[in-house]
Amino acid sequence: MGFVDTDDMNFTSGKEKFNSTKAYSSSKLAQVMFNSVLQKRLPPEAGTSVLCVSPGxxxxxxxxxxxxxxQAAYNLIPLFLFSAQEGSRSALYAATAPEIPEYCKALKADEWPTCAYISHxxxxxxAAIEAHNTRAANExxxxxxDMIGLPLDAVExxxxxxxxxxxTLSIELQSCST
Structure with a gap:
């Protein structure tokens, strides 16, 4: 996994040259962190499991x-990589395996720092050790x-x-109507 720069989550500051591999890695870490906070904010009675999956x-x-x-070497090794269809297996497993809700409940009850994570x-x-940083996850x-214009207590x-x-949308609509 990568590192999440919460001041530049969209890689638009120009601090560094954009790199798709680094951006992908950072986005996956941010996804685990976000979902881990979501899992903590959802009460047990919501009956919702929050987890992340790795397609491999x-x-x-x-x-x-x-x-x-x-790039040339990468294109020569498709035999060692999953197809998109093969990569979807972990998501399908997470969505349909009967043991997943209990696993998620157990993690939440143990106050595990991250949400459930299903491997390829x-x-x-x-999840990677970086995902266990609760301060960074809350950031x-x-x-x-903030980026999508929702209040911090939106889930609650x-x-x-x-x-x-x-x-954000409300402010934009108000300014359009005046």
Missing amino acids: TVHTNVARDLPKLV DCRPTR VWEKTL KMIQGEEVINV
Whole structure:
């Protein structure tokens, strides 16, 4: 996994040259962190399991920003990579295996720092150690909600049946009507 720069989650600051492999790695870590906070915020009575899955190494265009020689080698090794269909196995397992809800409940009861994580071989496993950083995970949560214009207590409000207003969209609509 990578490192999440919460000040530049979209890689737009220009601090570094964009690299698709680094961006992918950072986005996967951010996904685990965000979902881990979501899992903690959902009460048990919500009956919702939160987990992340790894498709494994799937043949995609992720090598597009790598040096040409590396791209050529990458294109020669499809026999060692999963197809998109093969990569979907872990997601299908996570969505349909009857033992997954109990596994998620057990992690939550043990106050495990991350949400459930299913590996490419359809087995529960530990997320990367970087994902266990609860301070960084909360920063990712807060920054993500800010980026999409939702209040920090959006989940709690939705569970209570309250309406949640997208602050950014609301401001844009108000300025368009004046």
